[in-house]
Amino acid sequence: SVNPDLASERQTASFSVEKLTALLDGGAEKTRIRRAVVQAIESDPVFSRENQYFQSQNERYEAAVRKAVHLQKKMHEMGWTENGPEYKYIYRALSGDVAFLLHRVFMRSISLLGSDKQIAKWIPLATQHQIIGSYSQTELGHGTYLQGLETTAVFDITTQEFILNTPKISAMKWWPGDMGRSATHTVVFAQLYIHGKCYGIHPFIVQIRSLQDHSLCPGITAGDIGPKMSFEHTDNGYLMLKSVRIPRENMLSKFCEVRPDGTYVRQGSQKINYFTMTSVRIAVISDEVLTPLMKACTIAVRYAAVRRQSKLKPGEQEAKILDYQTQQEKLLPQLAAAYAFHFINDYLQELFDRGYREIQRKNFDMLPELHALSSGFKAMITHHSTAAVEICLRACGGHGYSLLSGLPSLYTKILASCIYEGENTILLLQTARFLIKCFMAARAGHPVPPSVTYLATVKPGKCPAKSKLDFLSPDIYTEAYQHAAVRLISSTASKLQDLIQSGVKKYDAWNQCTVQLVQAAKAHCHYITVKNFVATVEKLETKAGIQRIMKHLCDLFALHGIFSNTGAFLHDGYVSAAQMDMVTASYLDLLAVIRKDAVPLVDAFDFTDKSLNSALGSYDGQVYQRLYEWAQKSPTNKMSPAYEKYLKPLLHNTLSKL
């Protein structure tokens, strides 16, 4: 039965939860398909994650391989295909706890970078899992700076082969998933040398393990890189290459080719490579960031409605911790952010689809904007969401620290997203570079991409708000965000110019401004997120209470951003000290309003108990019973050898015999 404390929360919902779920899914039909996929996966015991918190790294890896293999069968059984509508829900249903994810990157890189002939040769093998692939780019010594990679591929004209080497320890490939134990092949990125001349980084297909007995091929040293904060199910690996020879045909040659006589030919546009990075960054947001953020909110909000502690009023029952203002101030802004990021992800997805259509028509105009936005948003969203999940974890007090709460594993997984696919600081600086460029262009009267046209129209002025209610007006806060973004971008641009004019070298001036540049890029992304949330709310149907609650969340997201960064808005007096007090008052009022719908708002994310895999967050709110029963299954509750070996002699005071 449902805990009455949760049941009562649901009775007072101001909107239709089912309708909001459909909105999040992009339509009721999609909700239906998603639920069917989740149902099919979760009813299959092979995919169960119930024991995962008790398992060792070895057991997690083995389970992930088993699931990956079983998934092939399942897809066949269910009639799901890679191009079908169900496909995108499978990963969510599995909570990503499956092997061979890099195998898919391996295939994608061959499809994108390979010639037609190469695609025809390798893709069928990979599709049928006759080979298992990985993607080896990062090295021990280099991640961010690809030009610095040290692995070499030297063309040997006499044998028509490339000779691959990792000439020093820092050149060793390090981190690629599926490579530690599973992969038979991998795409290696290496510096290409022909006749002693270096042509830069190129991709090569290299076989690393025998297709018969899985032993390592000659010249190959490979293995697992050891325990990490999470991703225990993935065998992130290392790879050393010692004079490994591969045929000339194994260099992926859609864009670049080495002819038999050693001539190097470049063909087509490599701009499309940027597009790949863009697509991966956007995919990261929805698959690896939004889902864990929404799960963490679900667990923490439900638990806060069940947990009672201390009294708010003498003589009454202990209060739900969700009724404490400080608890609301921790959780509700994260909930608002989850919605804000969901909608900005839709925006990015749409922009990306439009960009893709343009590129297919050989129009690359949108690429710089897409690249800048996907970099900045990937950084902003992963950073915010990681912090948000940690807040949820700590908001659950001691029980949040138990793995059985589900929160530690959500946290350790989401935080990796701040680093992979571009370290966040680097990404923000890329966005900043684009912003500075656009700012200069806009000021000179040149056209700029749509998302940054606001840089051309700077209104000095002051914030016109007169009361705290004015701060619930989207125009008021959107303008404030715009103003702050413009101020930060323009002041950084002038600082850069001043430095350069005073004789500082350009690269030096850039490094001296990077702290400000990062802040400017964040301000821009924050502004666009607020603006997009406002635009989304305006378009929503007014029925079923959806628009009203989304408006509240939008206001909360915007005001929380001002409240937690007051300096940026007060700095040039755009918002006055008195107005800032109004912001705070409005913001705190909103907490109490959204509080009433907090549980329905997380219910709308529509996670099953199995997918939450949390003793604290289940739909029925039977927190303590579940925690107690689950803990008893822990392997540590089987008799431990520690008693006979150490405790017994200790207790019997026979220490000296140890």
Added chain:
Amino acid sequence: AAAMSMNADLRRERAAATFQPELLTHILDGGAERTRRRKEIEALVLNDPDFQHEDLNFLSRSQRYEQAIRKSSLMVMKLREYGIADPEEIYWFKSFVHRGRPEPLDLHLGMFLPTLLTQATPEQQDRFFMPAWNLEIIGTYAQTEMGHGTHLRGLETTATYDPSTQEFILNSPTVTSIKWWPGGLGKTSNHAIVLAQLYTQGQCKGLHAFIVPIRQLGTHEPLPGITVGDIGPKFGYDEMDNGYLKMDNYRIPRENMLMKYAQVEPDGTYVKPLSDKLTYGTMVFIRSLIVGDSARSLSRACTIAIRYSAVRHQSELKPGEPEPQILDYQTQQYKLFPLLATAYAFHFVGAYIKDTYHRISGDINQGDLSELPELHALTAGLKAFTSWTANAGIEECRMACGGHGYSRCSGIPDIYVTFTPSCTYEGENTVMMLQTARFLVKSYTQVNSGQQVTGMVSYLNDLSRQRIQPQHVAARTVTMRINDPSSLVEAYKARAARLVEAAAKNLQTELNHRKSKEDAWNRTSVDLVRASEAHCHYVIVKLFTAKLAEVSNAAVRAVLTDLCLLYALFGISRNAGDFLQAGILTSAQVTQVNQHVKELLAVIRPNAVALVDSFDFHDVHLGSVLGRYDGNVYENMFEWAKKSPLNKTQVHESFHKHLKPMQAKL
């Protein structure tokens, strides 16, 4: 691995430092003699073959528990063999043996034995203390329940006195009343001090402590009526068997209630305790330890991140030149140096609280408790402030190490998961901040009613003077000297005063709306937390600044002054809104502060490695491949990875079980 020489980058960094790190180490340790003794104990442990073992990252939880128990047993024996009895020296010894991690006997040594000493009658001490001292009895302290942590009065475990048999009957009447979390309870202990609601003669007398045997001596099997076990896997604390305990009509003799203060007589008559202020003192002491722990944990993370940043080269700063150390990037300095300054600030704050505690607890024994309320209020807030900051700081250090920070070999994941519960235990941080706020509001009210307040809150006295001036906002703008820490202390003081005043006024407004007192407090609690934070921030800047005057060596004082300035200015930069809104600083001044922060980064840069070397963490204790003293990072990452459990066999068994059959079928 073969002996390797020091990485050239680190050698260069160390040669360029402007001060001698050992001198700073002595300051941190509290004198050259303390440093010598610490290193002596460190050598005693680290050179002892009994304390060697495989890297814990490669062991399962059960194996880690087993190693910890093994080492703890030896530790107790050796401490006595070496005659180490000074609490700080015991702490060092323990910390080197367990490398900064918790261990299963923590509660026995840290809570069970001390509670016997302070709360047991002489008769009870005779029965329990020596067996416990000799580890025939291993005990834990069972307070927290599944349903209650913060709100102690809400604990549900009952102890009902039965005069007919002169026994207490202990019960866990609901699921939520099951004792949950006590360390050492799951597998190790055979006794527990249980906190329960005492019922006698039909009346509830509130929480009392009882000594409860839970496992059979000899077989270690749970006693009838006792259900006990491990609460399962956690984020960290793998070495610790945090446990659960359920009692069903479990009887213990009347003499097992700790009766130094309150008593139950044979007929069931309850004798009230004399007021017991000492528990206040214990809380202050434990929270002061957490402040010190915040400093140490952050120092460890900084050591790793800064050394690694000096070794790691990436990208290009100047076209055509070799890749620079990532420590040369402004963004990297901006991430790490303020944290380094914070670690130093917290060290000095931790030392201050410890000294003040020892000074006041001397007074307690002589009956002067006048300073205790303020210290109690202050340590609550500082515990929260420092643990929150360190918690976030450790994560920033890990992120600053990029992908390799995510590997367990960096050591930072372990520091984080071991440290993060301190935001929750011994007082949940938000609750702590509100305790401090209560004291601040009380002091503010006193000032408002014309009384003077003393101590760290004395700045509130100035508020009444300022209120006479009509243009209060403009009048408060301080002429700030950006290079003078004491001038910055004034700015922090003004900010704290402003936020305490704002919170107190908002509270008053809520009260005027005829809401209940509790309701008004709840509706102001976000403001109140902000006020507490500002107060703590001020105290830290003040204490750091005061420390500078005590440093005699000019070179060390110069580098500490840079750190103190960075700490204070960075805090202003990050909280610029507070200073702007209150009119303490102008926008032009804030811009100047931002600029000066960046200049200080460049000033500190040449001393960064020496400043973390001064923390003087031994490599074994640090437990990090990235943070090794010699900087030979990459070679040792490879050596470490080869020992990973997934690499135990050349071909993993999954190949035969899953991969091969699949390939055969397709």
